[in-house]
Amino acid sequence: MRIVLGVGGGIAAYKSASLLRLFTEAGHTVQVVPTEASTRFVGIATWEALSGHPVSTSVFDAVDTVNHVRLGHEADLIVVAPATADLLARAAAGLASDLLTNTLLMARGPVFFAPAMHTEMWNHPATQANVAALRSRGAVVMEPASGRLTGKDSGPGRLPEPSEIFAAALAAAAPVGAAAGRLAGKTVTVTAGGTREPLDPVRFLGNRSSGKQGAAVAEAALAEGARVRLIAAHMEVPVPAGAELVQVETALELRVAVHQAAAETDILVMAAAVADFRPGELAENKIKKRDDGADPVITLVRNPDILAEAVQRRAELGSGPALIVGFAAETGDGTSSVLEYGRRKLERKGCDLLVLNQVGRSLVFGQDTTEVRILSPQDAPGTEPIAVAGTKAEIARHILDRIADELDAPLPSH
Template sequence: MEQRQQERSRVVLGVTGGIAAYKACELLRHLTESGHETRVVPTASALRFVGEATFAALSGHPVATDVWDSVHEVPHVRIGQSADLVVVAPATADVLAKAAHGLADDLLTNTLLTARCPVIFAPAMHTEMWEHPATQENVATLRRRGCLVVEPAVGRLTGADTGKGRLPDPERIFELCRRVLSRASAEVPADLVGRHVVISAGGTREPLDPVRYLGNRSSGKQGYALARTAAARGARVTLVAANSVLPAPAGVDVVPVETAVQLREAVIKAAADADAVVMAAAVADFRPAVYASGKIKKRSGVDPDPVALVRNPDILAELSTDRPRAGQIVVGFAAETDDVLANGRAKLARKRCDLLVVNEVGERKTFGAEESEAVVLAADGSETPVPYGPKEELSDTVWDLVALRFP
């Protein structure tokens, strides 16, 4: 498969006229240094931000914006026809509108019309432009057709403005491109296109006083892997992240939370229109009954008062029992230290979810590791073992099983 991927790794990098165009150079570097043959197709406006010579030098290919350049080679047809991936980064509101409506007035928009490979748009624009109903309708149209339109990041825009509309980090966009190319080389369809999935990740923290909390060792890596793989398969992804320091995956809408109550509120809100909810976060079962407004002091010769605990809401059971939309798939995770499968089956029955990912935890197992192994239990009684390997492999297995259960 790797040889086939290398043979097919022909990437078209479209660059449009936004201030984030300079970041396309870093994405181009990632693509070329990883062995992908990459051709840059900028718009005329993009060349007002980054010169033609820069793109040509970094890619090793000539750069053109007009369909009349090298017309004997029919570039407006050939470039799109021969590509294995087209990624437009940054993608302005203008190019999203043209792509959605099939307009073709330059080489890039002609390439988009002739491409029969996966297409990724990484939008970058001011918040008001991204949130405008026209842009949102264009994005919905492109997603419905199978294009991957990643969610912009939140952060500093031009001038003093801050908000949603920032181009995701080029390295994260490259990771998405790599995943899409890998699946395309294996001829695996983007089976989550048009789906909205919600994923929780990380570990909740329940405050005891202003400096202390009850927490757990979850790193959030599995939840983030689930988010990356879902985005690569075409889904719109909402990631509710509890106390994670991991970089946001490209195209994923990240909602930061701290406590179990906050996580519940965020997940329930996002799940209202979700096709699937995957609860990969390690949610605290209990929280301190009383929060001390000041730091609890150590008193000489006096034992500390016992910490009384109260139950946190059972988010997985609530989601499974009261699903906001028909056909919604709910997936839970169970970290067990003994009688792993027996405890997992009992939890699956108790929580009433569709799938439960069961893994064994302990010292040097699962928490913080880059690899994992698990068994995915299903409500219909089936079991799918996932051998030890990268977390992305477990993630893809979960999405395979979820996709099979969509109505």
């Protein structure tokens, strides 16, 4: 694939050197088009050495090839990283003040922006309006990461890691190369994050889920050419670029969103950490400490089993997702092992696959690595599924490979 890598004038430009290397090592041809300001952070010689191609910032170089037109016409994908507030504004306004903005105006293929700037710049109404304008025209604008920025401040506005940009940008180019994806033409709905069940206007019952695994599954599905809908509860990671976002907070809101999505979903992956219980009553005002020292009594009620309901509705309607995948975060005890609890949950839920992992204070939730076993009703009695360990991105690819294998095989009638 022919990629134009635009580099904006921010200190995060140094990360784009690693992004360039990821693209070239994956076999793509990359033409780097930096802004003049960006060369104060990373010089042209670096881009030429890493890309193997001449690099310019001016529309007056390579005039004989009409470079400012040719680059945009020939590119299968344009990636701008970092995309500064100024660069987003110029792109949104349709300005053509340098080679990069000329190239963006001439683009025929997908355009992907990875913003990086200070939090106040990112949150400014002008920047948000520019982002909305670009997205409305079909460009993909990735959400920035949250973390340490230049100086002592931190917050949203940090450039995501090159590996994350690499995966999201290739997913944005799926219309160009989707035929190679094993899930091309499929719609995948993924639930992610932890639900929050309100107790009063300021407090809630929640869990330790970060949403990392669900987001990784959504990203892997995008890379396989699928249309992806992400139903997200509370998440500590950005929504993958290219995914359709449905935001929810509570288990009941998640339930409604899943039922609505099921009718037009080929694959349903229930990776969200759904609270088993919610407060029986929602206090209208903040619950105060009583002067007499008495402790409040909170009555919990059971939340619906959304996964089991999705399986049951599919059976009753005779339609719905061809494959329903559940997740089980289990802890073993003196009575049963994690695997034994997982097998019982698979039978109880009735889903087609169950991704099982062991959880605890320092396990899975919020971590970048995990270990899973994938259980199926078709497993031979007495067999123990192989445990697969790795980063959550690697585990997501493993899960998507298994899903694609299941779709390739004759599925049992539901």
